Amino acid sequence: MCLGTVLLFLGDLGGGEMMVIMMAVLLLFGADKIPGIARGLGRGIREFKDATNEIKHELERSIEDDDKPKKV
Incomplete structure (x- = not known):
């Protein structure tokens, strides 16, 4: 169910768009912070x-x- 929600949110993003998003995240946060963010x-x-x-x-x-039935 969670995967379906993610796919619904992402819509029709192709490989190129996903690559741009990943590069932007890498530039914004740096490679060392990405595992902690994930x-x-x-x-x-989970919570x-x-x-x-x-x-x-x-x-x-x-x-x-x-x-x-309740006892009276």
Whole structure:
């Protein structure tokens, strides 16, 4: 799902456009900072997905609790 979102965001970028983007990133941040940036981006994406899954599970549990008959 994440790959689909990335591909949707990138649209119809070809090889030349991707090369220009990579060169711009290399010039802006330098070769030594790129792994750290990628690592931080990966952590951020993972935390976002974990939070999304946690909210989803809480909603599912809430729905299940509402469906159970309550003892009076």
